[in-house]
Amino acid sequence: MHVFIGGAYNGKRQYVRSWLEEQGKQDIAWLEGELPMVMPEAATIVVAGLEHVLADKLEMDEDTLAAEFIEQLKVLDASRELIVIVTEMGRGIVPIEANARKLRDVCGRFYQQLFKISPQITRIWYGIAEPIK
Amino acid sequence: MVSSELVFITGGVRSGKSAYAEKCLEGLASTMPKKHLVYVATGVAFDEEMKQRIARHQNDRAGQQWKTIEQSTDFPKVLTKVKVGDAILWDCVTTWLTNEFYDGYEKGVSCFQKEGCLERKFIAMQNTIRTLRKRSIPLVVVSNEVLDEPLSTSYEVSLYQQWLGRIHQWFVAEATTAIEMEYGQMHQWK
Numbered sequence: 001m002h003v004f005i006g007g008a009y010n011g012k013r014q015y016v017r018s019w020l021e022e023q024g025k026q027d028i029a030w031l032e033g034e035l036p037m038v039m040p041e042a043a044t045i046v047v048a049g050l051e052h053v054l055a056d057k058l059e060m061d062e063d064t065l066a067a068e069f070i071e072q073l074k075v076l077d078a079s080r081e082l083i084v085i086v087t088e089m090g091r092g093i094v095p096i097e098a099n100a101r102k103l104r105d106v107c108g109r110f111y112q113q114l115f116k117i118s119p120q121i122t123r124i125w126y127g128i129a130e131p132i133k
Numbered sequence: 134m135v136s137s138e139l140v141f142i143t144g145g146v147r148s149g150k151s152a153y154a155e156k157c158l159e160g161l162a163s164t165m166p167k168k169h170l171v172y173v174a175t176g177v178a179f180d181e182e183m184k185q186r187i188a189r190h191q192n193d194r195a196g197q198q199w200k201t202i203e204q205s206t207d208f209p210k211v212l213t214k215v216k217v218g219d220a221i222l223w224d225c226v227t228t229w230l231t232n233e234f235y236d237g238y239e240k241g242v243s244c245f246q247k248e249g250c251l252e253r254k255f256i257a258m259q260n261t262i263r264t265l266r267k268r269s270i271p272l273v274v275v276s277n278e279v280l281d282e283p284l285s286t287s288y289e290v291s292l293y294q295q296w297l298g299r300i301h302q303w304f305v306a307e308a309t310t311a312i313e314m315e316y317g318q319m320h321q322w323k
Contacts (some may be wrong), residue, residue, distance in 0.1 A: 007280035009298020051283075059262075089263045092282020125313060126298075126305035128322045 001077045003114055004085045006124035012085050013048060013123050020044065020083075033073055045076055048085040051107055056100045066110040084118070086111060104127060140273045141304040144314030149186055151190060153314060154222055154275045157286035161271040162220040167202075169219045172201045173211055175228040190224075205232045208254075208263045225228055226276035226304070245292060254298065262307070274304060278313065 006044045020028060029040035033049040048068065057065055076082050090108045095101050113123055121133040136159050146151035162168035170192060178184040191201070202214050208229065215221065223229075232255045236244040244250040264270060280298055285291045305311045311323035 007278070007282075007298075008284050009280055009302075011288045011293050011298075052216050088281045089283045090281070092279065095283055097286070098258060100286070104283055125322050126311070128311070130322065 001073070001118040002120040002122070003039065003080045003118040004122050004124055004129075005077045005088055005111070006053065007088045007091075010124050012087075015127060015129060016046065016048075016083060019129075020046075028035060035069060036076065037072065039076065039079065039122070044081045044083065046083045046085065047073070047076070049087075050084070050110075051087050051089070051103065054101050054110065054119060055099075056102050057093070058099060060105040060107045062102075062106045066104060066113050069110055070113045073114070074117065084114065136263070137158050137269045138271040138310070139262070139266060139304075139308045140271075140310045141276070141301075141308040142273065142300065142312045142314060143278045145278050145316070146230075147316075148278075148314040149277055149317040150314040151191055151224055153312075153319065154224060154273045155194065156270070157171075157181045158220050158222045158273040161273070165218065165220065165271075167218040168198070169216075170199045170219045171215055171219045173204050173221055173223040173230060174206050177205050177226060177232065188316065195270075205229070206236050208258045210259055212264060215270060215271065216273065217268055221265065221270055223275045224275040225298060226274060227279065227297065229298065231291065234293060234296075241271070245289065251296060257278075257304065274308075276301060276304070313318070 003029065004016055006013050008111040023095060025044050027045070029036075030046045031040065031048065033052040035047065035050060037047070051096050054065065054069070073082065073084065086107070089104050118126065118133070120131070122130035123132050125128050140154075140157055140161070142150050142154050142157070144304060145227055158170060162170060176183060176189070177188050192242065194201075202211060204211055206229070211221070234245045236241065236254075237247070245255065262272065276297075280294055280301075284294060305323065308323060310321065313320045
């Protein structure tokens with residue numbers, strides 16, 4: 001598993017696309033805003049925009065929700081090369097809207113667990129990559 | 134001809150980025166025979182707090198050899214106000230973008246509502262930066278880090294965030310040095 005994290009509009013997807021291209025990877029299933037429950041038929045799986053999936057499940061307890069996502073990612077990671085792209089959102093002003101606050105908390109909880117299980121983590125800052133794990 | 138240095142600095146509010154940027158420009162200018170430090174200010178004093186904010190920044194620069202150019206919009210105008218031997222500190226991109234975003238508001242239509250308006254301003258700004266660098270004028274550009282939080286649900290704000298991200302990516306690609314400041318701690322990405 002390899003996690004890429006960075007703020008919004010920082011060029012994360014573009015970075016991952018050219019990074020995969022450089023390695024000559026072509027058999028890729030790119031999933032946007034979806035946590036695949038059925039194993040995609042591709043050697044490499046890119047799961048991006050999970051914050052949108054989390055946003056639809058905010059009524060759930062944040063620990064249960066994070067654990068559920070982590071379990072499914074582990075399943076995918078076990079038989080495929082898994083790349084997860086997530087958006088940083090915990091370093092700004094506390095949002096005025098309750099749902100936005102909840103989403104920030106849920107993402108924070110989920111990212112902590114994701115960082116724990118992923119052997120490789122790269123931060124993207126306006127197109128520049130830095131390994132943080 | 135070799136282009137001059139372009140240092141791009143971002144950071145959160147009160148992260149120490151302006152003070153660092155000023156030191157940085159003084160450092161860049163120290164090797165120049167005739168150095169004139171030019172501060173390109175973007176802030177418009179629309180309320181008391183903003184007046185104090187601007188005064189504090191001016192006070193920080195007082196006593197040093199700084200010349201201030203007020204350029205809230207229309208960045209290319211800077212070209213007519215500087216000369217070879219100047220070194221520029223532009224503080225900051227976020228305020229400039231806000232000013233350009235709402236340019237035309239008094240006449241009923243803001244720039245962000247007009248097809249291609251922001252695109253034109255962005256290109257003009259890019260060309261200005263490149264021209265300044267070709268004239269061997271070193272630049273330090275300051276911006277704010279506002280993209281590490283949930284995207285706004287407002288169309289206007291998320292469009293602003295999208296533009297800011299695009300502009301930051303351009304600056305980082307173009308810069309000779311790119312720095313992120315976090316409460317006085319600097320992180321050099323490039």
